[in-house]
Amino acid sequence: MTAIAPPDTISPIRSPQAALRARIGWLCHLIRLGAVGWPAWNLALLFWQWHWRDLAKITENLGRALNADLHGLSYSQIDLARIV
Amino acid sequence: MSTTSPVIVLYPVPASQSALRARIGWMCHLMRMTAVLWSGWVLVAIVLNWYHSNPALMMENLGRALNADLSEFSNAQVTWYFVVWLSLWPFNAAVAYSIWRLYGTFLQGRIFTVDAAIWMRRMGTTGLLAVLIGIVWGRIALFILTCHAHVPAATILLFSQPVSPAHLMLALFCFVVIALGHIFKTAAEIAADHARIV
Numbered sequence: 001m002t003a004i005a006p007p008d009t010i011s012p013i014r015s016p017q018a019a020l021r022a023r024i025g026w027l028c029h030l031i032r033l034g035a036v037g038w039p040a041w042n043l044a045l046l047f048w049q050w051h052w053r054d055l056a057k058i059t060e061n062l063g064r065a066l067n068a069d070l071h072g073l074s075y076s077q078i079d080l081a082r083i084v
Numbered sequence: 085m086s087t088t089s090p091v092i093v094l095y096p097v098p099a100s101q102s103a104l105r106a107r108i109g110w111m112c113h114l115m116r117m118t119a120v121l122w123s124g125w126v127l128v129a130i131v132l133n134w135y136h137s138n139p140a141l142m143m144e145n146l147g148r149a150l151n152a153d154l155s156e157f158s159n160a161q162v163t164w165y166f167v168v169w170l171s172l173w174p175f176n177a178a179v180a181y182s183i184w185r186l187y188g189t190f191l192q193g194r195i196f197t198v199d200a201a202i203w204m205r206r207m208g209t210t211g212l213l214a215v216l217i218g219i220v221w222g223r224i225a226l227f228i229l230t231c232h233a234h235v236p237a238a239t240i241l242l243f244s245q246p247v248s249p250a251h252l253m254l255a256l257f258c259f260v261v262i263a264l265g266h267i268f269k270t271a272a273e274i275a276a277d278h279a280r281i282v
Contacts, residue, residue, distance in 0.1 A: 020270040027263045034256040041249045064145075 050082050105193040112187040119187075123180035127173050134166040143229070150226075150243060152235045165228045172221055175214045182207035198272045205265030212258035219247055 055075055063070040139162040147154035186203035194200055226240045 016270050016274050020266060024263050024266050027259060027266070031256060031259050031263065034252060034259065038249055038252050038256060041252065045249065 046082065050079075053078055101195045102193050104195055105190065108195075109191065112190045115187045116184050119180040119183035123177050126176045130166070130170050130173060134170070137162065137166070146226075146229060147233075150230065150235055150239060152230065152233050152239075154230060154233050156232055157229070158232065161228055161231065165225055168224065168228065169221070172217055175210070175217050178210040179207065179214050182210050196268065196272050196275065198269055198276070201265050201269035201272055204268060205262055208258045208261030208263075208265055211261065212255060215251060215254045215258060219251055222246060 053075070055073065055078070058078060059070045059073045062073075139157065139159060142162070143154040143157050182203060186200060186207055189195075189197070189200040189203055223241060223246060226243060230240060
């Protein structure tokens with residue numbers, strides 16, 4: 001048994017902090033899940049795009065966006081960019 | 085969650101907050117200016133995009149990305165696209181307004197107060213709303229621009245990552261602000277109660 005009783009047991013009236021905890025509990029769980037899910041999602045996306053990379057398509061799309069001829073682009077260049 | 089609060093009770097501000105106010109004053113001004121500039125920038129970007137738009141090139145690029153022939157589009161579609169995009173700008177403005185008011189409250193020296201906490205919560209809520217609307221808008225825009233070509237709905241809904249990690253990060257940030265708003269509001273109420281008892 002602890003020396004100090006939790007705030008809820010001191011008074012039958014619900015303390016403001018306990019009411020707040022009840023109000024934002026779901027929000028805290030959501031933020032924790034999101035915080036774990038976000039880097040995991042980024043990592044999964046990075047590997048997914050790496051696995052399914054298509055040199056011809058990347059060369060064409062990037063070349064069009066930059067309005068430049070990027071023929072000669074190699075997989076090692078793309079991989080280096082991904083690693084960085 | 086409601087974004088409006090019928091009554092904002094102005095509790096007295098402890099003197100210790102004026103020192104904090106002096107320390108963060110420049111930051112509050114910076115945040116207010118940035119919020120206004122951001123909102124204005126979004127508006128100018130939409131208008132400039134509309135003004136300089138090249139519907140044929142836009143449709144050609146979109147058609148290539150979707151692997152569909154969109155050449156039979158009408159100018160009304162492109163106009164609708166920009167009109168709907170423009171009509172969503174007030175949601176951005178609402179975020180900027182909430183930021184403006186929150187930091188305005190701080191500038192008045194009212195930092196750990198209920199009214200500041202309420203504006204913080206509103207900032208988070210309007211931000212979250214803007215993020216969700218941005219996600220939905222991406223799909224609506226595609227429907228508007230491809231409605232003449234009978235592109236399968238599944239293709240439009242799944243095209244180019246409807247929800248990205250960047251959306252999640254923004255939503256997460258908004259949830260953190262909402263949670264802090266709730267926490268600060270309760271803290272300010274407890275502090276005000278204690279001050280009254282003392």
